[in-house]
Amino acid sequence: MSVENAKYANDVSEYVEAALCPPTPAFAHAYTNTSAHGIPEIALSPSQGKLISLLTRISGAKNVLEIGTLGGYSALWLAEGLKDAGGKLTSIEIDPARRAVAIENLEYGNVKVPEQVDIVLGAALDVLPNLSKEISQGKRQKFDVVFIDADWDNQWAYFDWAVKLSSGRGSVVYVDNVVRQMLETGVLGPAPRDTNVPNLVEMVGKDDRVDATVIQTCGGKNYDGFLLATVR
């Protein structure tokens, strides 16, 4: 990024979001109702929400998995991306209060819970093996898109599960916040390197199951970046 132009990042976000993804009442309500319940304002930006919705449509996904529901803002976008295909989102949330707010926000947006979006309560590392069992029992289908936006130290463990539960060649895995995770665990930047936390980007680079890239982001939200992978 040319540093002298970075000061326009927020203006650009506002401009493009007004033009390309202006907030509908459902998306506006999801932001305000989530913060009214004291949940941190760490949901995706509208542009990033639109991106995961577009990715869902581009890939023709029918079954999407989300790890980390928060207040359901990203779930609303994923549900929008699944509408044409009549698909379903399964989302995992560890906090019952957040899950309740997410259900409110989805229903406000006329999304049917649990038919269109099912929010499973629990720690992802407990829930994921259960989903795997249900898949092998033929009770559930594998996932075409997995969106990971949960606790940063487990990014690699979630990614590994995402690939295992993916429907195969062309499946998409998107991981939020991978740049901030690298800075906080000292992979880059001044923090001492935390060698107890496997770095997602290094692990993915050695993983023959996938092809991936990282895109840095700015504007709307703090400087950060996401990882996008597809299953080979």
Ligand code: DHB
């Ligand atoms: C923050 C942002 C996120 O997208 C997230 O998932 C968690 C925390 C943050 O800005 O602190």
Ligand code: MG
């Ligand atoms: Mg995030």
